[in-house]
Amino acid sequence: MVDTKGCIFNIQRFSIHDGPGIRTTVFFKGCPLQCTWCSNPESQKHLPEWMWDNSKKSKVITGEYFSVDEVIADVQKDIDYYTESGGGVTVTGGEVLAQLPFVINLLKKCKQKGIHTACETSAYSSKKKFLLLLENVDLLIMDIKHYNSDKHREKTGVKLEPIIENLKLAISSGNEMLLRIPIIPGYNDSLADSEQFALLLSSLRIQTVELLPFHQFGKSKYRFLDREYEFMNTPQLSANDLLPHKKIFTSYGIHCKIA
Numbered sequence: 001m002v003d004t005k006g007c008i009f010n011i012q013r014f015s016i017h018d019g020p021g022i023r024t025t026v027f028f029k030g031c032p033l034q035c036t037w038c039s040n041p042e043s044q045k046h047l048p049e050w051m052w053d054n055s056k057k058s059k060v061i062t063g064e065y066f067s068v069d070e071v072i073a074d075v076q077k078d079i080d081y082y083t084e085s086g087g088g089v090t091v092t093g094g095e096v097l098a099q100l101p102f103v104i105n106l107l108k109k110c111k112q113k114g115i116h117t118a119c120e121t122s123a124y125s126s127k128k129k130f131l132l133l134l135e136n137v138d139l140l141i142m143d144i145k146h147y148n149s150d151k152h153r154e155k156t157g158v159k160l161e162p163i164i165e166n167l168k169l170a171i172s173s174g175n176e177m178l179l180r181i182p183i184i185p186g187y188n189d190s191l192a193d194s195e196q197f198a199l200l201l202s203s204l205r206i207q208t209v210e211l212l213p214f215h216q217f218g219k220s221k222y223r224f225l226d227r228e229y230e231f232m233n234t235p236q237l238s239a240n241d242l243l244p245h246k247k248i249f250t251s252y253g254i255h256c257k258i259a
Ligand code: SF4
Pocket: 031, 032, 033, 034, 035, 037, 038, 039, 040, 043, 044, 093, 094, 095, 122
């Protein structure tokens, strides 16, 4: 029963930051990475779990099993908004590659209904799985956290190499793609780091990158999950803080946006 359903912790309507236009964003539970700055820590574990709900003043279960048809029924409610705004559905997590059969079914059904699809992913998976995702999604939004494999493993728990291999596949597929780099204080936020990222992107002939300034939107969730948060006292970064970084990417001929 459970394997025919997807474990989802949020379906957010009227999203405007997860791809073009007005979108419904479907958040899948479970991620093979354990980024210590993750702003959705409730997405990391694969199964439903207890989390404090401040509005209810009690613990609630986060993560629920849905069928594809149940999700489609929900996302279809806003089909007129997608059409008018050039929007659609975005699948994110957690990591969508961790629940791939369900995600592929959902993406296919969206396509049948003429709904544009996007996915946000770390791209950490086998090539076979990643190719299947590429074949079924309109827009790939991919984050890369570090250019150095040891540093990558240090704060995400996984190697960088499979991600780079899948990035190469995404480039050669010709899919529409947006590559993003979250800029994390003390981890990858020096100008020397941006220089190394720019060198990597240039070697892969990537022409556009988006920088995501570190934020604290997920801070209270760590407390609600009763988990330690390494960045509890780390100030957020602003778009202005990243202007010198943007300059470095631009100097390499890479079009750089700051989110
Ligand atoms: S890849 Fe994304 S969802 Fe997974 S742990 Fe890292 S920040 Fe969180």
